Amino acid sequence: MAGTRPPATSTGRSAVRLAPMEVPKASDVLADDLRERILEGEFEEGTALPTERDLVTQTRMSRTTVREALRILEVQGLVRIKAGRGGGAFVQRPGKESVASSVNLLIRGQRVRLAALLETREAIEPFCAKLAAQHRTDADLARLDAANKAIADETGSLADFLQANVDWHVAVATASHNELLMGLMSALSTAIYTATENETFVDDEVRRTTVRAHKSITTAIRAKDPDAAVRRMNRHVHSYAQAVLEVDERTEIPVPGEN
Amino acid sequence: MAGTRPPATSTGRSAVRLAPMEVPKASDVLADDLRERILEGEFEEGTALPTERDLVTQTRMSRTTVREALRILEVQGLVRIKAGRGGGAFVQRPGKESVASSVNLLIRGQRVRLAALLETREAIEPFCAKLAAQHRTDADLARLDAANKAIADETGSLADFLQANVDWHVAVATASHNELLMGLMSALSTAIYTATENETFVDDEVRRTTVRAHKSITTAIRAKDPDAAVRRMNRHVHSYAQAVLEVDERTEIPVPGEN
DNA sequence: TGGTAACTTAGGTCAGACCTTTAGGCCAAA
DNA sequence: TTTGGCCTAAAGGTCTGACCTAAGTTACCA
Numbered sequence: 001m002a003g004t005r006p007p008a009t010s011t012g013r014s015a016v017r018l019a020p021m022e023v024p025k026a027s028d029v030l031a032d033d034l035r036e037r038i039l040e041g042e043f044e045e046g047t048a049l050p051t052e053r054d055l056v057t058q059t060r061m062s063r064t065t066v067r068e069a070l071r072i073l074e075v076q077g078l079v080r081i082k083a084g085r086g087g088g089a090f091v092q093r094p095g096k097e098s099v100a101s102s103v104n105l106l107i108r109g110q111r112v113r114l115a116a117l118l119e120t121r122e123a124i125e126p127f128c129a130k131l132a133a134q135h136r137t138d139a140d141l142a143r144l145d146a147a148n149k150a151i152a153d154e155t156g157s158l159a160d161f162l163q164a165n166v167d168w169h170v171a172v173a174t175a176s177h178n179e180l181l182m183g184l185m186s187a188l189s190t191a192i193y194t195a196t197e198n199e200t201f202v203d204d205e206v207r208r209t210t211v212r213a214h215k216s217i218t219t220a221i222r223a224k225d226p227d228a229a230v231r232r233m234n235r236h237v238h239s240y241a242q243a244v245l246e247v248d249e250r251t252e253i254p255v256p257g258e259n
Numbered sequence: 260m261a262g263t264r265p266p267a268t269s270t271g272r273s274a275v276r277l278a279p280m281e282v283p284k285a286s287d288v289l290a291d292d293l294r295e296r297i298l299e300g301e302f303e304e305g306t307a308l309p310t311e312r313d314l315v316t317q318t319r320m321s322r323t324t325v326r327e328a329l330r331i332l333e334v335q336g337l338v339r340i341k342a343g344r345g346g347g348a349f350v351q352r353p354g355k356e357s358v359a360s361s362v363n364l365l366i367r368g369q370r371v372r373l374a375a376l377l378e379t380r381e382a383i384e385p386f387c388a389k390l391a392a393q394h395r396t397d398a399d400l401a402r403l404d405a406a407n408k409a410i411a412d413e414t415g416s417l418a419d420f421l422q423a424n425v426d427w428h429v430a431v432a433t434a435s436h437n438e439l440l441m442g443l444m445s446a447l448s449t450a451i452y453t454a455t456e457n458e459t460f461v462d463d464e465v466r467r468t469t470v471r472a473h474k475s476i477t478t479a480i481r482a483k484d485p486d487a488a489v490r491r492m493n494r495h496v497h498s499y500a501q502a503v504l505e506v507d508e509r510t511e512i513p514v515p516g517e518n
Numbered sequence: 519t520g521g522t523a524a525c526t527t528a529g530g531t532c533a534g535a536c537c538t539t540t541a542g543g544c545c546a547a548a
Numbered sequence: 549t550t551t552g553g554c555c556t557a558a559a560g561g562t563c564t565g566a567c568c569t570a571a572g573t574t575a576c577c578a
Binding site for chain 4: 067082086
Binding site: 284285286320321322323324327341342343344345346 | 560561562563564565569570571572573
């Protein structure tokens with residue numbers, strides 16, 4: 001080992017090369033450590049982490065730092081923080097909500113076009129329907145029926161209709177028994193919901209068409225017929241997209257020259 | 260309006276119903292306000308927000324609170340914080356990284372099965388290929404070719420191969436010109452990358468097959484042939500999934516009874 | 519003129535005090 | 549027996565003010 005030493009430059013200085021280094025912040029170090037433990041499954045869901053003041057004495061960091069770390073984890077959906085006696089940071093496994101919220105940030109931040117949302121749904125949902133037809137349980141069917149019943153209720157408001165619609169689509173994803181698809185679909189559906197909320201095209205006609213389509217898809221899923229499920233879902237989602245985009249253009253084009 | 264009063268219970272008590280209320284934290288209020296402005300486009304990307312101490316005087320909140328708000332936005336990918344003179348919080352629009360990281364949290368937190376990842380890719384990527392075939396530009400083609408060249412380089416390590424593989428798949432998504440699909444695919448690909456990194460099944464045979472498949476898909480995209488692109492991508496992704504799962508079972512089953 | 523030391527301005531960390539929220543227990547009035 | 553008032557303890561939430569550290573800017577001297 002002796003004898004291998006870094007070469008010297010003309011100045012006699014050793015020419016050791018070091019990559020630029022990142023100095024992590026204290027709060028990040030703590031957050032990373034806790035995050036890793038949580039994801040590793042070291043704590044049961046719902047377990048309380050030590051109190052802030054305990055963490056201070058254990059880590060010898062200041063309370064500010066500890067709190068920032070906890071705040072990071074909270075934003076990432078890894079803990080839920082309750083104030084007051086018996087409160088504290090409770091471990092939570094991140095679920096669809098966190099994906100949904102970050103997808104929403106992406107959508108709003110990147111000004112994702114409504115068309116892109118609908119396209120994405122066209123990509124994902126037929127596959128969900130296929131998986132659902134393969135793996136559905138009776139509980140899944142019950143959820144689908146319940147959602148569809150709510151959609152058919154003509155006395156409901158627009159918001160009710162859209163919410164029930166979201167529920168049904170999420171129920172399909174749930175029936176696929178693919179956790180990731182569930183998360184994505186629930187994020188997507190909610191986003192489409194909010195984007196469609198002001199649209200005026202949801203009339204009784206649309207409602208009836210929707211109910212009919214949902215019913216026939218549900219039937220395919222119940223019958224464990226993947227091919228029919230894919231085909232029908234494809235048609236449904238595609239025609240819905242077409243309808244929305246048509247209205248979207250109608251409402252946007254008539255206002256030229258305002259620039 | 261007079262005369263409508265809440266019904267009374269048997270005890271003569273008014274039965275007013277109130278939902279549980281949320282009292283927002285100060286830091287959340289600030290964070291929400293800033294987030295809304297950022298997403299609304301009030302600041303150009305890269306704009307510096309006021310310094311922490313300025314925000315303190317403007318909002319009349321304490322520095323602790325202001326810092327927590329900024330930290331929240333940082334975690335959500337809405338600002339990037341630099342220390343030192345000329346530093347501060349710089350506005351940033353959330354991109355695929357933030358979606359990717361939250362999808363990763365979901366995957367690790369929910370213990371999403373590798374099979375679910377692969378299924379999801381099977382759902383999304385053929386559609387990406389279709390869109391790519393419809394909308395690809397010359398720049399897109401260049402990226403695809405570059406990535407494929409890197410994959411074909413047999414001198415590269417496993418990590419190099421996998422990285423180039425990810426690059427190619429992301430390039431397809433990019434060519435789809437759908438921002439959301441881009442974000443999802445880049446998150447998915449990276450996740451599959453890490454999940455596959457320890458697998459032993461990537462031999463020269465696999466590499467050659469992969470290169471061949473990518474080439475034929477690229478050809479379809481270049482020729483603007485959506486149907487062929489979908490078909491070939493479907494086959495590629497599906498057979499890759501099969502191969503991975505086969506190895507996965509082989510490596511997991513032989514160790515029974517350790518429970 | 520080139521290097522470097524000093525200064526300035528920003529975020530990062532710390533210590534400590536006080537406020538607010540919540541759970542639980544206790545007790546007196548209704 | 550119930551209801552409301554009250555107290556206390558324990559936890560997070562907020563504030564203050566000081567100091568540390570990182571990174572540009574400037575000025576000065578060899």
